[in-house]
Every structure is written in structure tokens, then in C-alpha cells.
Amino acid sequence: MYQQYPTYNCNEYTQPQGMTLKEKLVLGVAGVVVLGGAVILVRRMIRKQQADATERLTYLDGSAATYAKQIKMAFANDGWWGTNMAALRETIVRIPSKQVLRQTMTAYQKLYNRSMLRDMESELQSSEYSEMLSIISAKPDQYNANASTQVTLAQLQGWAGRLKAAFDKTYGPIPGTDEAAIKAVFSEIPTQTVFAQTGIIYKQMYGRDLITDLKGELEFWEYGPYMQIIQGKPR
Template structure:
């Protein structure tokens, strides 16, 4: 006795069956796409992670920046602005910065600048942008801040950002940011050139703003940093 095998003609599928099979197919394709993309990202991150052992590499800078964002301190939260500032200062040029941004994307699948903006207050973010803006376009080694109009503007902007910082909606002053600028200045003349740039940018006297922003016990040692530098 011959047994007949039932063959389901595609034309005989009901609308419900067609929709079900179609959705399942789309889910399988979509799932494969996301799994594939995840594997590619993981492979890229793993390859980039190996470069973080190279001192001064874009991957190393990118990882240091991420560590500053995560800042596993005793409070368990916050951003290490000092570590971030030092890392950005160590990046030698705008071209190198672009490579760091690209490496950060490979390591964490996120935008470095977007993360930075999210982690910092507006004034802190402006300070970091000023550090980046003062860098030369190209270069492979860290350079000491040079006395140029661009550098004076950068210092002026960073000082203004330090004055404009707020803490939980309360106005404050970022003394560490001010000190960082003063430590970078090589001469007293650098300060006065920065004061001129500050006046041009904001229509205000830098020295008076410093006196207004700092307490006496903060202002004196801060100015002492400058007075110990050569005049020119």
C-alpha cells in the first residue's frame, strides 16, 4: 500500500502563516546582524586594547581618558578632572587627538567627546576644549606650551571656565584649574599677555577677576607661583 506524503503548497499558506514565517525570518536576519555587529565590535575592541600597553599611543590616551571618566574613587562616582586635564595636555597635536578619538570609539563603541560633555560641567568642558584648541595641527611628541596668541587665548579661556564653574547650581571657582594654568606659564610676561587676551575676549580685567574669585589665603599662594617665574 502506497503512503502519500502531504506537501504543503506555498500558495495554500494562510495569511496568518505567511505573516508568522515572515516575522520569524526577519527576526533571524536581524538577530544575525546584531550578533555579527557585536562580534565585530568586540574583535575591534580586543585588537585596540592590545595597543594600550604602548606608552603614548592613541589607545593608551583613550583608555586613560576613559579611566578619568570612570574615576573609581572612594565615593564611587565622579570624574577625575585633574587626570583628564593631564592626559589631554600630554596629547601632542590635533592630529593625534583625532586618532585618540577614533581609538576611543573602537575601544568603547561610544563618542569620546559626547562622553566628555556628559561627564563634565559646561565650564569644565570649555576648559578641556581650550586645551585641545591650543595644540598644533601636527606633531608626534608632547610640546611645552609656547608663547603664542593662540596659547594666550587658550589660557584666558581656561581661566574664565575656572571662574564660571558651578557646584550643584551654586557658583564656585575651580582653584585646581587656575593653578594648572599658572604652572604651565613659563614667565610673568605670559601672565600679562594672557591678561590682555582675557580683556579682549571678555572685556574684564583678569587680575581683578582673580581677586574676586579667590579668597585671600588662595590668592596669595596662587600669585606666588607667578612671582617665582622669570619676568620674561
């Protein structure tokens, strides 16, 4: 007689199970984290390479990278409180065109991973920011060394806007005047005729007389020396 072997029901056999849903989710999340970390690392490396490449251009006078660094240094002000407005104003004035300004903003972003205009708005009082915008708006779209030296309407509007911004200067709640900004405009205006034209544009823009506002904003002993700057220019 043959020996009887026990029989097994195949339905009772349990197949080895794969990963649970929880394990799959954990591994999936881990993969995303690793991939995300790699992307961030690569992005940082690219930004550093761009910053290093742009930094090397800051030694070239008149380059967009140089302007960007000078603007950042004006914001830093050697660690002192506030912004070095004289340095910032000088740098913005030296930028020859809106095209170069856009290049400067791009260089600033590459160097510091920050928006130049946003930093400027954060650093400056509203009157100072308006002055910078007036300087920028007066620039040509592109620099042309052979362009006519005739003063444009945009320049007149820029000077008028900067003077108004200087008059709107405040020291906290106390109204004041930005004498340095006025002097900068007076130094740039080339002739007495152009100064008179600036007064006309000022009247059109703000409905006020420029000379009257100057006398109201400056002390009586300041008004004479300031006007001598204009009177010393050719007609």
C-alpha cells in the same frame, strides 16, 4: 453492453493549495528576524575584535588607545562620585594635537562603543567642559616635534578660556572657583611675559581685567602664593 463509469467534471476537482498569505508573511518575518539576528551577531563580533585589538594598544604610552583608556578611567574615578578632574585634565593636556585627539576619540568608540565627547559632556559641569574645550582648541592640528616653541595666539586664548572657566565654577547653586584649574594654567604658562599676554587676550575675549578677577575669585591668602608661581618664572 458496456458498463457505464461515472463521469467527473474537471471543474469540480480542487487543486492542492500552496501556502496561505498568512503563512508566507510569518515565514518572511521569521527570515528577517533570523537575518537581522545574524547581522547583529556579526556586528558584535567585529566590535569585540576591534575592542580587543585597541585594548592591546593601551599598554603603549602615548598611544591614542592609552589616552582613551585614561580618559575613561578618569570618568570612572575608581568608583567614587564624580570625575577625577586632575587625571582628566592631565590626560587632555598631554594629547599633542587635534589629530591625535581624533584618533583618541576613535579608540574610545572602539573600546567602549560610546562617544567620548558625549560622555565628557555628561560627566562634567559646564565650566569643566568649557575648560576641556579650551585645552583642545589650543592644540595644533598636527604634532611637529621640530615646530617653533614660540607661544601661539591659540595657546593664549586657551589659557584665557581655561581661567574664565575656572572662575565660572559652581557647586550646585553656589558660585565658586576651581583653584586646581587655575594652578594648572599657571604651571603651564612659561614666562611672566606670556602671563601678561594672556591677560591682554583675556581682556579682549571677556572685557574684564584678569588680575582683578583673580583677586575677586581667590581668597586674599591664596592670591599671593598663586602669583608666586608666575613670579618664579623667567621674564
